[in-house]
Amino acid sequence: xxxxxxxxxxxxxxxxxxxxxxxxxxxxxxxxxxxxxxxxxxxxxxxxxxxxxxxxxxxxxxxxxxxxxxxxxxxxxxxxxxxxxxxxxxxxxxxxxxxxxxxxxxxxxxxxxxxxxxxxxxxxxxxxxxxxxxxxxxxxxxxxxxxxxxxxxxxxxxxxxxxxxxxxxxxxxxxxxxxxxxxxxxxxxxxxxxxxxxxxxxxxxxxxxxxxxxxxxxxxxxxxxxxxxxxxxxxxxxxxxxxxxxxxxxxxxxxxxxxxxxxxxxxxxxxxxxxxxxxxxxxxxxxxxxxxxxxxxxxxxxxxxxxxxxxxxxxxxxxxxxxxxxxxxxxxxxxxxxxxxxxxxxxxxx
Amino acid sequence: xxxxxxxxxxxxxxxxxxxxxxxxxxxxxxxxxxxxxxxxxxxxxxxxxxxxxxxxxxxxxxxxxxxxxxxxxxxxxxxxxxxxxxxxxxxxxxxxxxxxxxxxxxxxxxxxxxxxxxxxxxxxxxxxxxxxxxxxxxxxxxxxxxxxxxxxxxxxxxxxxxxxxxxxxxxxxxxxxxxxxxxxxxxxxxxxxxxxxxxxxxxxxxxxxxxxxxxxxxxxxxxxxxxxxxxxxxxxxxxxxxxxxxxxxxxxxxxxxxxxxxxxxxxxxxxxxxxxxxxxxxxxxxxxxxxxxxxxxxxxxxxxxxxxxxxxxxxxxxxxxx
Numbered sequence: 001x002x003x004x005x006x007x008x009x010x011x012x013x014x015x016x017x018x019x020x021x022x023x024x025x026x027x028x029x030x031x032x033x034x035x036x037x038x039x040x041x042x043x044x045x046x047x048x049x050x051x052x053x054x055x056x057x058x059x060x061x062x063x064x065x066x067x068x069x070x071x072x073x074x075x076x077x078x079x080x081x082x083x084x085x086x087x088x089x090x091x092x093x094x095x096x097x098x099x100x101x102x103x104x105x106x107x108x109x110x111x112x113x114x115x116x117x118x119x120x121x122x123x124x125x126x127x128x129x130x131x132x133x134x135x136x137x138x139x140x141x142x143x144x145x146x147x148x149x150x151x152x153x154x155x156x157x158x159x160x161x162x163x164x165x166x167x168x169x170x171x172x173x174x175x176x177x178x179x180x181x182x183x184x185x186x187x188x189x190x191x192x193x194x195x196x197x198x199x200x201x202x203x204x205x206x207x208x209x210x211x212x213x214x215x216x217x218x219x220x221x222x223x224x225x226x227x228x229x230x231x232x233x234x235x236x237x238x239x240x241x242x243x244x245x246x247x248x249x250x251x252x253x254x255x256x257x258x259x260x261x262x263x264x265x266x267x268x269x270x271x272x273x274x275x276x277x278x279x280x281x282x283x284x285x286x287x288x289x290x291x292x293x294x295x296x297x298x299x300x301x302x303x304x305x306x307x308x309x310x311x312x313x314x315x316x317x318x319x320x321x322x323x324x325x326x327x328x329x330x331x332x333x334x335x336x337x338x339x340x341x342x343x344x345x346x347x348x349x350x
Numbered sequence: 351x352x353x354x355x356x357x358x359x360x361x362x363x364x365x366x367x368x369x370x371x372x373x374x375x376x377x378x379x380x381x382x383x384x385x386x387x388x389x390x391x392x393x394x395x396x397x398x399x400x401x402x403x404x405x406x407x408x409x410x411x412x413x414x415x416x417x418x419x420x421x422x423x424x425x426x427x428x429x430x431x432x433x434x435x436x437x438x439x440x441x442x443x444x445x446x447x448x449x450x451x452x453x454x455x456x457x458x459x460x461x462x463x464x465x466x467x468x469x470x471x472x473x474x475x476x477x478x479x480x481x482x483x484x485x486x487x488x489x490x491x492x493x494x495x496x497x498x499x500x501x502x503x504x505x506x507x508x509x510x511x512x513x514x515x516x517x518x519x520x521x522x523x524x525x526x527x528x529x530x531x532x533x534x535x536x537x538x539x540x541x542x543x544x545x546x547x548x549x550x551x552x553x554x555x556x557x558x559x560x561x562x563x564x565x566x567x568x569x570x571x572x573x574x575x576x577x578x579x580x581x582x583x584x585x586x587x588x589x590x591x592x593x594x595x596x597x598x599x600x601x602x603x604x605x606x607x608x609x610x611x612x613x614x615x616x617x618x619x620x621x622x623x624x625x626x627x628x629x630x631x632x633x634x635x636x637x638x639x640x641x642x643x644x645x646x647x648x649x650x651x652x653x654x655x656x657x658x659x660x661x662x663x664x665x666x667x668x669x670x671x672x
Binding site: 037038240241244245248249250251252255259260263264266 | 411449
């Protein structure tokens, strides 16, 4: 057939084109793509998101600024430099000028000093550190309590769900500031006593009673939002057939929750936790600002802003640094959360 | 062959759908159904959507706790016992191959889940070997074990679902419309696979479908359900050619015939009206509102399922006149 010289204009078809494919040809047509898991797929989507990557870089820079730089900084956050009170940014005190004149090197105060002569730059670093720690620890606490509670309520459903969610509704109505002030008042002396009498609780003094109260309040009140989100997710996932299939295989409740439900809400959990961080930071800053947060001399962004307000007419620039830092942290965590949501939880995206 | 493997007696499954605490409203999804399945046979179950086929299948596996009645497996009452040992004997294949596989697990883990639960493998290598042999048995290969369900087509996913059910080496499988979500050429492959597996492993099936032509191909006996009731149960041939219940007759007349000449001559029985709401089923015979033969007695008395000839049961007052 093929030997025959074919007329160019002929419509005659070549029979060999229509033979069934043999095994080899079939194999060559199977496109082998690398198997992609949910996490890698999500990471790939996340890397493509420019805003998300930028906010991640900003957060990493802020973390270096807060956790690494203070270790190498020549001043410490509680060190009061005599004679250097109320300096403007990059200004030297007379004493320091004299030392410079004598040929000594003096590290500049980039952001000036406060009314007690403490270097503002290192205080900003420490304040950022405190705010980040509070934000992240509180969010993890919220995540643990909220997801545990929400999973139980959603999975068992019915009356269990009804009772548990009414408790959530009640907690939702409790005013948080009131609880924090109440806790501060009632816990202040017992905790202080504990720290003084028992050396293994000495850390309470360093953290401050206020901060502990904030954590307690997060544990008591703020998990309800997380619990609601997790519950609603679990409610919809547990009706899916793969959960029924697991039941038919004889899987126990804990196995179904661990292997099937939690893995499927993991995307939502990550996103919600990331979005919880800025709101925890905001709450902490706000509480420190009104004076019931961290204990002096430990700075926090809120307490720095509060101190700056006292001298707002003479030294208005002092408010800027902590305010910008709070905004930057909250903005970048929010943008990061949005990017994570787009990457890991595309269903939530509108 | 005639040993009963699964038997249900007066099985009831009611779902509470609201109403007040004093006067709750129930959907009687399965109401007083009695049937048995012999070892090694395939019992087909047909009926239109919402008639309780799937609920019946799942209740037999105790995936729903039955409201009333008894379930026997191999002569033992399993209505109230701990199901874990029976989960190794009774399995289910689901209708929707997209929803029935956990999207976060690899195919190997999905198939291997039963191995983990029932501790069927001594070590990792043995577990892997079992998984690969299961995948090969359903026409997939070992390379598929590390992939995720979304990388497979509908037919392949259904094969994965079957491999998962086979992992415990069951005796009885509820096939809950396993082919309705697949296109016709794949349907044939999967049905043939079910038949091969039955021969190899001596399986017993409860084959649920809404397509009578599929069911009549695979089953030895067929049950017909209407609004939570079993209305007729007979051997396939008997049911197709000597159906006694008017509902079965209309279903059979709706099977498309592949021959246009005989199709033209056959008459289709078209039922009037819609299926009544299961919340408020009609009194007496549930089919009477759409039945062309209905008389007064149908509204007053509920027909019982009785044997009209050997192995042929029907629930109709007028079976002898039809």
